[in-house]
Amino acid sequence: MITSAKGFLAAGVSCGLKKSGRLDLALLVCPSGANAAAMFTTNKIISAAVQVSKNHIKSKKIFAVVANSGGANACTGEQGLQNAIKMCRQTAKLLKAEPNEVLVASTGIIGEQLPMKKVTAGISKAAEGLSASASAGLDFAKAIMTTDTKVKKAVRRFRISGKNVTIAGTAKGAGMIGPDMATTLCFITTDAAISKAMLVRSLKEAIGNSLNRLTVDGWQSTNDTVIILASGAAGNRPIVKQGPAYKKFSRELMLLCQDLARQMALDAEGATKSFKVVVKSAASKADAARAAKAVADYNLVKCAVHGSDANWGRIICAVGSCGVELNERKLTCKIGNVTVFKNGRPSKFDHKKVKKIILQKEHTITIELGAGKASDFYYGCDLSKEYVTINADYHT
Amino acid sequence: MITSAKGFLAAGVSCGLKKSGRLDLALLVCPSGANAAAMFTTNKIISAAVQVSKNHIKSKKIFAVVANSGGANACTGEQGLQNAIKMCRQTAKLLKAEPNEVLVASTGIIGEQLPMKKVTAGISKAAEGLSASASAGLDFAKAIMTTDTKVKKAVRRFRISGKNVTIAGTAKGAGMIGPDMATTLCFITTDAAISKAMLVRSLKEAIGNSLNRLTVDGWQSTNDTVIILASGAAGNRPIVKQGPAYKKFSRELMLLCQDLARQMALDAEGATKSFKVVVKSAASKADAARAAKAVADYNLVKCAVHGSDANWGRIICAVGSCGVELNERKLTCKIGNVTVFKNGRPSKFDHKKVKKIILQKEHTITIELGAGKASDFYYGCDLSKEYVTINADYHT
Numbered sequence: 001m002i003t004s005a006k007g008f009l010a011a012g013v014s015c016g017l018k019k020s021g022r023l024d025l026a027l028l029v030c031p032s033g034a035n036a037a038a039m040f041t042t043n044k045i046i047s048a049a050v051q052v053s054k055n056h057i058k059s060k061k062i063f064a065v066v067a068n069s070g071g072a073n074a075c076t077g078e079q080g081l082q083n084a085i086k087m088c089r090q091t092a093k094l095l096k097a098e099p100n101e102v103l104v105a106s107t108g109i110i111g112e113q114l115p116m117k118k119v120t121a122g123i124s125k126a127a128e129g130l131s132a133s134a135s136a137g138l139d140f141a142k143a144i145m146t147t148d149t150k151v152k153k154a155v156r157r158f159r160i161s162g163k164n165v166t167i168a169g170t171a172k173g174a175g176m177i178g179p180d181m182a183t184t185l186c187f188i189t190t191d192a193a194i195s196k197a198m199l200v201r202s203l204k205e206a207i208g209n210s211l212n213r214l215t216v217d218g219w220q221s222t223n224d225t226v227i228i229l230a231s232g233a234a235g236n237r238p239i240v241k242q243g244p245a246y247k248k249f250s251r252e253l254m255l256l257c258q259d260l261a262r263q264m265a266l267d268a269e270g271a272t273k274s275f276k277v278v279v280k281s282a283a284s285k286a287d288a289a290r291a292a293k294a295v296a297d298y299n300l301v302k303c304a305v306h307g308s309d310a311n312w313g314r315i316i317c318a319v320g321s322c323g324v325e326l327n328e329r330k331l332t333c334k335i336g337n338v339t340v341f342k343n344g345r346p347s348k349f350d351h352k353k354v355k356k357i358i359l360q361k362e363h364t365i366t367i368e369l370g371a372g373k374a375s376d377f378y379y380g381c382d383l384s385k386e387y388v389t390i391n392a393d394y395h396t
Numbered sequence: 397m398i399t400s401a402k403g404f405l406a407a408g409v410s411c412g413l414k415k416s417g418r419l420d421l422a423l424l425v426c427p428s429g430a431n432a433a434a435m436f437t438t439n440k441i442i443s444a445a446v447q448v449s450k451n452h453i454k455s456k457k458i459f460a461v462v463a464n465s466g467g468a469n470a471c472t473g474e475q476g477l478q479n480a481i482k483m484c485r486q487t488a489k490l491l492k493a494e495p496n497e498v499l500v501a502s503t504g505i506i507g508e509q510l511p512m513k514k515v516t517a518g519i520s521k522a523a524e525g526l527s528a529s530a531s532a533g534l535d536f537a538k539a540i541m542t543t544d545t546k547v548k549k550a551v552r553r554f555r556i557s558g559k560n561v562t563i564a565g566t567a568k569g570a571g572m573i574g575p576d577m578a579t580t581l582c583f584i585t586t587d588a589a590i591s592k593a594m595l596v597r598s599l600k601e602a603i604g605n606s607l608n609r610l611t612v613d614g615w616q617s618t619n620d621t622v623i624i625l626a627s628g629a630a631g632n633r634p635i636v637k638q639g640p641a642y643k644k645f646s647r648e649l650m651l652l653c654q655d656l657a658r659q660m661a662l663d664a665e666g667a668t669k670s671f672k673v674v675v676k677s678a679a680s681k682a683d684a685a686r687a688a689k690a691v692a693d694y695n696l697v698k699c700a701v702h703g704s705d706a707n708w709g710r711i712i713c714a715v716g717s718c719g720v721e722l723n724e725r726k727l728t729c730k731i732g733n734v735t736v737f738k739n740g741r742p743s744k745f746d747h748k749k750v751k752k753i754i755l756q757k758e759h760t761i762t763i764e765l766g767a768g769k770a771s772d773f774y775y776g777c778d779l780s781k782e783y784v785t786i787n788a789d790y791h792t
Contacts, residue, residue, distance in 0.1 A: 044724065045716035072709075075709070076741075077740070110712065222713060303783070303784055307789055313470075316471060316506065317441070320441035326440055341507075345472075345473050383788075385784045385785070387699070388702065389781070392705070
């Protein structure tokens with residue numbers, strides 16, 4: 001839970017943004033002020049919240065993050081921008097911080113103004129209910145959900161310079177997920193003492209190998225945001241340069257983010273399972289990523305995974321089509337540990353065995369391009385009838 | 397029908413490649429020898445048939461095209477190549493032509509060798525049944541179908557230098573359709589007298605504005621082939637250079653190909669309707685095409701079209717995400733003739749009216765990027781539960 005790291009308080013309340021009456025306003029507070037880093041959508045159309053947070057993240061310390069579901073506050077013009085600033089201002093006032101020491105995030109339908117009376121009441125209510133308890137962390141996690149069916153959370157505990165350190169994260173996923181910034185919203189807390197510069201670097205590395213390697217439907221939303229706050233409450237010797245402590249912290253942060261990415265893939269809209277596409281022996285890392293994404297995004301592969309069918313033809317089709325360098329005579333494909341295509345030719349394999357592999361909640365497709373030494377990967381999920389139901393029946 | 401142009405014979409027979417017993421071997425013959433042009437998949441993994449036809453298309457005259465469904469003859473190595481050559485050789489022998497004067501095309505499952513006994517018997521049977529009748533043309537069209545539910549055919553009749561000229565075409569579509577070469581298989585006949593050089597040029601232009609602007613699931617297959625044969629039987633003054641006759645011919649060919657592309661979109665796997673995405677005021681033609689494809693390929697847009705929902709947020713999301721230059725303050729989107737988003741802000745519009753537009757079999761989404769003067773378009777189709785059913789239950 002996001003409150004597992006020392007030095008943080010959280011709350012999640014309902015303020016009427018979701019018609020269902022579910023939790024829709026989340027508040028995360030670091031009373032001592034946190035070093036913070038953030039990454040945002042690279043979509044050219046960005047929400048008001050992203051515009052404001054991109055500016056506020058420059059502050060030396062961040063005291064709070066206020067987030068809402070039930071409204072993306074994107075394509076809402078000047079009024080939307082004012083509303084996002086207002087959310088920061090009110091939160092700052094309640095916490096006796098400065099507005100630019102508060103970050104803001106929104107998710108939901110694009111193009112509608114937030115009902116600010118409700119939001120304002122929600123922020124006050126959340127501020128009153130702040131707590132370091134696990135249930136407060138859970139409420140926070142629930143309050144950022146949209147079509148997610150499950151709370152996404154992960155915790156890593158480890159030691160740095162003799163002190164117990166915790167990193168905790170929560171995220172919302174579901175749909176409109178495509179790199180770069182395959183999240184929608186992700187919030188991470190740590191009690192590690194770590195400088196802002198190192199935190200920025202570490203977050204970039206971790207996201208590059210996790211959330212930015214997740215694709216559900218190819219394009220990123222207008223609101224994607226990931227924020228990490230470091231309270232320093234663990235009391236470790238501050239991490240201020242690259243070295244063993246930084247490495248350890250970064251590795252743990254990456255594992256946490258990969259954990260969250262997999263949870264998002266598994267709970268993507270309509271998804272029943274997820275898969276990882278690993279591309280090896282590519283001419284460049286960019287080629288490897290491109291081929292992996294091509295396979296992970298390909299509806300015919302997603303359907304084959306849904307039907308637990310070892311349809312390597314569709315995998316080869318995507319790889320051959322996506323424009324990467326490859327050596328046809330070396331092109332090889334494995335599903336799980338079974339080679340289904342080797343050196344440009346189909347292999348004889350046990351279809352029942354491969355079906356069992358694909359029937360699992362998660363499996364890995366490995367492709368060798370035979371064109372170089374680079375590798376990369378992507379997480380994807382299957383395509384089900386439920387995805388169509390959710391997205392054809394979801395009306396604006 | 398493909399036999400509508402003078403100077404062609406066709407046949408379609410069943411030789412047991414399809415388990416269903418449906419027609420699966422098609423033969424098209426131009427007894428006088430035709431000037432020919434062809435375009436093939438740019439997938440790096442190409443079928444044996446494509447390899448052979450790429451070579452044979454260099455011949456001065458083409459006398460026949462032999463095509464089969466029920467087997468792609470792709471990823472089949474040296475034996476597959478020999479089988480494709482064998483198909484040409486047998487066809488040539490029956491017609492007293494040279495093997496390199498015969499083109500070959502295959503479609504179906506990737507990775508299996510063709511059962512050549514059946515294919516050989518099928519070619520003999522087809523050669524015996526050759527006819528210029530409409531029903532022979534229909535049999536040809538049926539014999540190239542895979543998961544298509546409808547025969548795709550188009551005919552254009554016009555006059556050149558005082559003579560009646562016909563262009564006729566048939567195609568198979570369904571799935572694994574993505575540019576460039578969004579077809580799988582497409583065969584066109586014309587009785588126009590036109591030089592090979594002019595035919596090549598005209599086909600390239602026509603496909604660039606039709607089949608190469610169609611996307612069902614983003615990636616092209618290993619087998620995509622479009623072939624045009626010109627018998628010269630119309631007796632018009634031969635078209636040997638660019639000029640009014642060439643222009644007229646090319647325009648008609650493009651209209652025919654666009655007609656076939658729309659038929660393919662409408663009969664794509666599980667599709668219930670198609671839509672055209674037009675992108676205007678782009679910084680470059682490449683940007684316009686990229687944005688149009690991003691929208692046409694985006695599962696969330698395809699689902700919104702399926703549900704007849706005016707979900708412009710998803711359109712904007714894809715446009716903003718796909719990396720093209722845009723001016724947010726000028727970004728505008730129309731569904732049919734209704735503006736739903738103008739100068740970067742949502743417009744008030746009549747949702748019922750837009751729903752009616754999207755409920756049609758075909759509609760147009762128009763996007764203005766406000767970044768330049770270029771424009772381009774793509775055809776797409778909706779995403780239905782049936783697409784998932786077809787592709788999750790279709791087992792290798």
